[in-house]
Amino acid sequence: GAGVSQSPRYKVAKRGQDVALRCDPISGHVSLFWYQQALGQGPEFLTYFQNEAQLDKSGLPSDRFFAERPEGSVSTLKIQRTQQEDSAVYLCASSLREGFGTGANVLTFGAGSRLTVL
Amino acid sequence: QQPVQSPQAVILREGEDAVINCSSSKALYSVHWYRQKHGEAPVFLMILLKGGEQKGHEKISASFNEKKQQSSLYLTASQLSYSGTYFCGPNFGNEKLTFGTGTRLTIIP
Numbered sequence: 001g002a003g004v005s006q007s008p009r010y011k012v013a014k015r016g017q018d019v020a021l022r023c024d025p026i027s028g029h030v031s032l033f034w035y036q037q038a039l040g041q042g043p044e045f046l047t048y049f050q051n052e053a054q055l056d057k058s059g060l061p062s063d064r065f066f067a068e069r070p071e072g073s074v075s076t077l078k079i080q081r082t083q084q085e086d087s088a089v090y091l092c093a094s095s096l097r098e099g100f101g102t103g104a105n106v107l108t109f110g111a112g113s114r115l116t117v118l
Numbered sequence: 119q120q121p122v123q124s125p126q127a128v129i130l131r132e133g134e135d136a137v138i139n140c141s142s143s144k145a146l147y148s149v150h151w152y153r154q155k156h157g158e159a160p161v162f163l164m165i166l167l168k169g170g171e172q173k174g175h176e177k178i179s180a181s182f183n184e185k186k187q188q189s190s191l192y193l194t195a196s197q198l199s200y201s202g203t204y205f206c207g208p209n210f211g212n213e214k215l216t217f218g219t220g221t222r223l224t225i226i227p
Binding site for chain 1: 120150152158159160161162165205207212213214215216217218219220
């Protein structure tokens with residue numbers, strides 16, 4: 001597609017519910033990232049995929065957070081038993097991965113999924 | 119570990135210049151700069167690589183001091199469209215970016 005697409009754009013969940021957030025990256029982009037952005041803060045890294053392999057999940061805040069990218073394209077971030085502190089915008093970004101490890105890969109972000117946990 | 123940006127916020131009149139600084143406690147491999155408007159996705163502006171290579175925006179320039187672990191973004195003759203929150207995103211030699219605390223820029227006519 002033309003850009004990174006995320007759905008839903010807005011999600012309201014009751015505390016304890018499970019949620020699933022979807023990311024459709026730019027076609028052909030090898031790398032996919034999930035970031036969490038709290039109100040007034042910078043995006044914080046959650047996890048990273050290269051194709052279908054999850055290479056870094058060091059930013060996931062707890063075992064209630066789970067991400068997958070089974071076919072190396074669409075990714076889903078799942079949050080189980082949501083808590084109020086999970087309220088944030090969840091941003092997905094993808095990149096071509098032109099230069100592994102050089103830090104030169106430009107990220108294209110989606111508009112985000114805003115999660116509100118009541 | 120999160121890079122520190124300064125100033126936290128700045129208000130400028132259209133046509134004025136601004137400098138946004140980003141400082142890291144860890145050695146930098148590269149620095150990315152992004153701008154985010156309210157309710158929108160962060161948008162890529164500029165990347166500075168070790169060795170001085172730069173890719174980015176024609177009306178915005180930046181510097182990268184590897185020794186001091188700092189980067190600065192220079193906005194000249196600011197336009198109303200420059201308003202937004204600016205984030206630096208250093209890379210420490212792996213694939214991910216660690217975003218800074220953000221600088222909120224407001225341009226008034």
